[in-house]
Amino acid sequence: MPQKILAINAGSSSLKFKLYLMPKEQVLVSGLIDRIGHQDSVFTYKIDDKKYKIIQKVKDHPAGVKLVISALLNSGLVKNKSEIVGVGHRVSHGGSYYTQSVEINQDVAKRISELSVLSPLHNPVNLLGIESFQKLLPDAKEVAVFDTSFHSTMPPKAYTYALPYKYTKDYGIRRYGFHGQSHQYVYGEAKRRFGKNDTNKLISCHLGNGCSICAIKNGKSVNTSMGFTPLAGLVMGTRSGDIDPEIIPFIEEKAHLNSESIRSLLNHDSGLLGLSGVSNDIRDVLKAENSGNERAKLALDVFVHQIQEYIGAYTTDLGGLNTLIFTAGIGEHSASIRKRVCHDLSYLGVEIDETRNEANRIEIQDNNSRVRVLVIPTDEEIIIARDVVKVLGL
Ligand code: ADP
Numbered sequence: 001m002p003q004k005i006l007a008i009n010a011g012s013s014s015l016k017f018k019l020y021l022m023p024k025e026q027v028l029v030s031g032l033i034d035r036i037g038h039q040d041s042v043f044t045y046k047i048d049d050k051k052y053k054i055i056q057k058v059k060d061h062p063a064g065v066k067l068v069i070s071a072l073l074n075s076g077l078v079k080n081k082s083e084i085v086g087v088g089h090r091v092s093h094g095g096s097y098y099t100q101s102v103e104i105n106q107d108v109a110k111r112i113s114e115l116s117v118l119s120p121l122h123n124p125v126n127l128l129g130i131e132s133f134q135k136l137l138p139d140a141k142e143v144a145v146f147d148t149s150f151h152s153t154m155p156p157k158a159y160t161y162a163l164p165y166k167y168t169k170d171y172g173i174r175r176y177g178f179h180g181q182s183h184q185y186v187y188g189e190a191k192r193r194f195g196k197n198d199t200n201k202l203i204s205c206h207l208g209n210g211c212s213i214c215a216i217k218n219g220k221s222v223n224t225s226m227g228f229t230p231l232a233g234l235v236m237g238t239r240s241g242d243i244d245p246e247i248i249p250f251i252e253e254k255a256h257l258n259s260e261s262i263r264s265l266l267n268h269d270s271g272l273l274g275l276s277g278v279s280n281d282i283r284d285v286l287k288a289e290n291s292g293n294e295r296a297k298l299a300l301d302v303f304v305h306q307i308q309e310y311i312g313a314y315t316t317d318l319g320g321l322n323t324l325i326f327t328a329g330i331g332e333h334s335a336s337i338r339k340r341v342c343h344d345l346s347y348l349g350v351e352i353d354e355t356r357n358e359a360n361r362i363e364i365q366d367n368n369s370r371v372r373v374l375v376i377p378t379d380e381e382i383i384i385a386r387d388v389v390k391v392l393g394l
Helices: 061-075 106-117 123-136 149-153 165-171 180-194 247-255 259-268 271-276 282-290 294-318 328-333 335-343 354-358 380-392
Strands: 003-010 015-022 026-034 041-047 050-056 084-091 141-146 201-207 211-217 220-224 323-327 372-375
Touching: 003 123, 003 380, 015 061, 015 380, 026 061, 041 061, 061 123, 084 123, 084 380, 106 123, 123 141, 141 380, 149 180, 149 220, 180 201, 180 211, 180 220, 180 323, 180 372, 180 380, 201 294, 201 328, 211 294, 220 294, 247 259, 271 282, 271 294, 282 294, 282 335, 294 335, 323 328, 323 335, 328 335, 335 354, 335 372
Parallel strands: 003 084, 084 141, 201 323, 323 372
Antiparallel strands: 003 015, 015 026, 026 041, 041 050, 201 211, 211 220
16 A cells, blocks of 8 residues: 655754655655754745745754644645654664664664764754654654665775774774765666666765765675765865874864864865865856866865775775766766766776766766766665665555
8 A cells, every 4th residue: 555654854954855655656745944943944845846935934853844744734745644654764873783774762762862972963963853753743653764874784894993993892983984875776776777787896976065985896885985974085065074183183283273173174164165265065166166266176176086086996895897876966967077087087997978978867988988987866865765664564
């Protein structure tokens, strides 16, 4: 019997949702509340091709959840709240506990709360979303779908840091990896289209506000660029990605910053924004570069070079490469960044076709390329909805 399932993706000041009819995977409503906590929060949602936009103050996540549920009821697509049988929540950090999605009970909620130490920006808001839905949809079962689960297949040599082993053991300091739903989704799409054998040595580049790369061997994550937290790896909109760890105490001493200010500097003032001084949005940085801004050019060169470094490194984890995927805001839309990344990868057999690339086609490699190069729009919410069905046995 078709069932209505909600997929929820709560960020620090946003709440994304999709209402699905499962197992058909039909999207009934999709929407986003942005700028939660501001006077002018923006609530947009779409039913069929009709778009709605409401600007009003949404003071916090519980208020946002209330708004979403009233919109669903007003739309007539949900006549009674109890029609929604399951709610899936994207949860940032599952630590070493959760290698798969899980139905949320008191113990799971407690663990998610404890794991806030490892993901202070995300786990608390994820939990707030969970608690709000528990109150407002008491008949629905809730499922946590962790960003980290897909990477639980990484071998110890890829997830262990060379710190005194005591810290790994006592504090759980290791690489966890994030964006799991996205890497899993684009891999699944590539496999569905081109088969298992042709996608068994695959690199997925998720390039959005947050950026990460994942090496996927025979369908399993074997390495990924984000680490203990989502700060590691690639240059991002405002996050630094990898830096020499000694830089941190050095800046602390030179600029008289405490660890909280350093954390903020690395998370919010670095990356494309910090380097270019222009913006965290790559479209603005590209424009600035076009009009001769040298720092914008440097920011983009560093951004691209870092992606290339990881791709090169991950071919070692994979023992080769047969598929390279670009996804998320930049990966899906920026032909010029894809071109720059692929430009120096001909040694790996990567050659792209300019026309296909400019047209954002699914396959953008040229006919001589030894590697299939794909542009696949990500869909984290469908992974969440599928897991709700799986975990609840619907
Ligand atoms: P998030 O990681 O928050 O889900 P997205 O995947 O939506 O974010 O990516 C957002 C980023 O994608 C923007 O900051 C912008 O840099 C980039 N982006 C979005 N649309 C385009 C476009 N048409 N061309 C180039 N870059 C784009």
